[in-house]
Amino acid sequence: RKEVEQDPGPFNVPEGATVAFNCTYSNSASQSFFWYRQDCRKEPKLLMSVYSSGNEDGRFTAQLNRASQYISLLIRDSKLSDSATYLCVVNKGGYSSASKIIFGSGTRLSIRP
């Protein structure tokens, strides 16, 4: 079983729709959680960190469920420019935590006009 699992998609939704992705992680001691966005043939860029209480940034909402070991990303009123691959990232923490960052393989989102 992968340490971080995501549905690869693609999710193909119309502009203006609401779309949600989940990501599950296997290590219950994981400390930090993030969503990164990666455009086609580009580098990943941080979209948002995920906090225990949940957090919102404009049209994007991220939530963490430690009991069930998953994080989610909700995109409201989707735009064509939201088309990208969304990477779930988990940091297991601990000593030398730089080596404990695990990337999911990503969920592809395509927004159609």
Next chain:
Amino acid sequence: NAGVTQTPKFQVLKTGQSMTLQCAQDMNHNSMYWYRQDPGMGLRLIYYSASEGTTDKGEVPNGYNVSRLNKREFSLRLESAAPSQTSVYFCASSLRGGDSETQYFGPGTRLLVL
């Protein structure tokens, strides 16, 4: 600020050839990383450098070596390239390598080994 820069952008090698991928950051970050990204797989850590003067193996270090030349630069060397090393390579940096820090990525190097 240029952020994280990588050279070259593209490279084609024959099996057995060697090459060095260069990475530099101008954000005064302490920690730097090399990842590879293959289709259907997440980014996998090859090597990282928590601070100047230190390097450590990541998940997939075999066939690679690294040098943290100074605080700004972190290079990745393939001594004898193999087709299995065909991939997209990303360099990244973060301020101190802490749990909750953002990683900043370079634009990537696309490597094809024939």
